[in-house]
Amino acid sequence: MTDYLIDGGVLAHGKNVQVLISDGRIVEIDRIVSSPNAVNAVRVDARNCLILPGFVDLHTHLREPGREDSETVESGSRAAAKGGFTAVSAMANTFPVADTAGVVEQVYALGQAAGLCDVFPIGAVTQGLAGQALAELGAMADSKARVRIFSDDGNCVFDPIVMRRALEYVKKFNGVIAQHAQDPQLTKDAQMNEGFLSSRLGMKGWPSVAEESIIARDVLLADHVKSRLHVCHVTTSGGVDIIRWAKARGIQVSAEVTPHHLLLTEDLATSYDPMYKVNPPLRTQKDVMALREGLADGTIDVVATDHAPHSAESKECEWQAAAFGMLGLETAFSIVQATMIDTKMMTWSDLADRMSTAPALIGGYSDHGQSLRVGSRAHIAIVNPTRGWQVDRDLVASRSKNTPYHGMEFSGSVVATFFRGVPTVLDSKLVRSNNGN
Amino acid sequence: MRHLLSTADLSYAQANKILDTAKEMARISEGPVKKLPTLRGRTIVNLFFEDSTRTRISFEAAAKRLSADVINFSAKGSSASKGESLKDTAQTLQAMGADAVILRHSASGAAQRLASSHWTTGSVINAGDGTHEHPTQALLDAFTIRKHLRGGTGDLRGLTVAIVGDILHSRVARSNIHLLNLLGAQVILVAPPTLIPLGAEKWPVQISYDLDAVLPLVDAVMMLRVQQERMNDFFFPTAREYSHYYGLNSDRLKLMKPNSLIMHPGPMNRGLEITAESADSARSVILEQVTNGVSVRMAVLYLLLAGAPNEGGDLI
């Protein structure tokens, strides 16, 4: 295997280093590496760049099996690599649903075959995501995919007894239930955040209480049965408050926020352009600020993309008929930098934690999220905070083009990604032939 | 302007221009030669994804009196719920050379979506989009009020108008709130709290839950259609209780000022939001609203389309 020398970059805490990679691991990391192997290593220019642990996404819709027209494990892996990710978590709402060992093993194998990042399947909590009967959580946990996160994402596990049992059951293998917190009764046919704007636009409102009431219930349930709850895509200031309260009580709850909820607000719905239609919906500026504060103070543990590719047809229509969701993998880093670093709300070490260390810990992805030191797996994202770029939906690696950021400019970008010591992205472009697997 | 999507897009001058033009159109319609050659050779499409015979024939009559060719395209029954048909249909109509599309759709924002897409280059006129807006209805309402209470000229300053009923789901209410405010009228919304949209306290309106208290104050009352199905969503307990508190009946008629008007966009649910006695009373201008609808729609088509093809809008 080729050796690589990352040269000229700094670590999250500011130390200037060279990083020598050999056989998939970091073999030396120092101001100037001393190993004679460095001479023959391929040099990767990281001047003006930060060298961070490869990003880990806990919430990725890869659409395979079933909707390969909008994304495949392979195309989603390419998008992930371009975004600096070395691990993603494939959501269970595929066709068929990932509610058996067979499906999760298939998705896991597809990820390994693509070889651009680790694809860790998330198992469904209930059979067919129907919220009625538990899926075979144990079989999925014991499968080759070693599933630890379970979610009916897209649907809320609404029945409190089903939620309680699921939380209890996964304690056996230290699993976690990732809840899509949305009271379905309060959000029937809902289209956007409920408030002044939805009333003016004549769109059925999606009240914040529909999210907060489920979060409140579930943290109490998690406390009651002493299990682990993960709250998917928190979007409201009230939700942040409840999680902050729960953490102060010692409840085992973690939470994620999406890049789009850190950046965009409901005002975009004024255009009726379904590119901004997403579940949960974009909220108000006040919510955005609360989410940023929550992420900064650690109430929200991780950034997760909720990358949700959709075919052109599902968005080229009136708002009400359009599918929910937007792309997220390729723009996540730039948005987190813009909203959290450039605003001085977080440090680079915080960013490495929220995008790599913390999500790897929640998912039990022990190979990922490690601090960069000798011996650790070379899962690395190299980012340049001053290399700007403009999002172009025609240039995405994803099979779908439903990015709400088309035409937007960001000041920082992912320059290179190393997965198991092999570059998947160099000079911000996908490396076509990687390790030859 | 090229499209009419929302009354919120209108300036004071534009709104008055439409009303003044509608007055001219009404004058012509009452004369011996009802037809104007203005839009000869232009193609106007009534694209209705939702049934509304009265709105469709009103637009059709308006277009024909301006000598336009009218194509009625009813997309109901096709895959309207799948949404992509809006794009496909619009592109089909574009290929047929539509100069204007009058769109009725169950999805809020459909008209704006069509206007901002590249699916059609023609003018888009919103004939009702979901629970969002129905601008020509508001214009004909304003025209009717102006005619009766302002001698047919000027704005509506000094007048108070109550809009009563299912505000939450009403596109008529939204369009009227913008326009009545623009023209200087005071607006009072009257409904049970369940049918007042969240955040409406920030609208330029007063809100009341008490119809009896409001009726003596108003110069015009607009009764909105209330669908019985709303009961199933718990908006109010029973139709009877709704009528009891918010129906316009003969007792309530007596509370109204001498020259005040009773209006209804139709179709009426007689016995629910309005009794036959009120609908047919001397104060009622409900039928006249229908007549005025044609004049107002003629004005809108004329102002958007008269002039060189593809350069409509110079007139507004």
Ligand SMILES: [Zn+2]
């Ligand atoms: Zn979700």
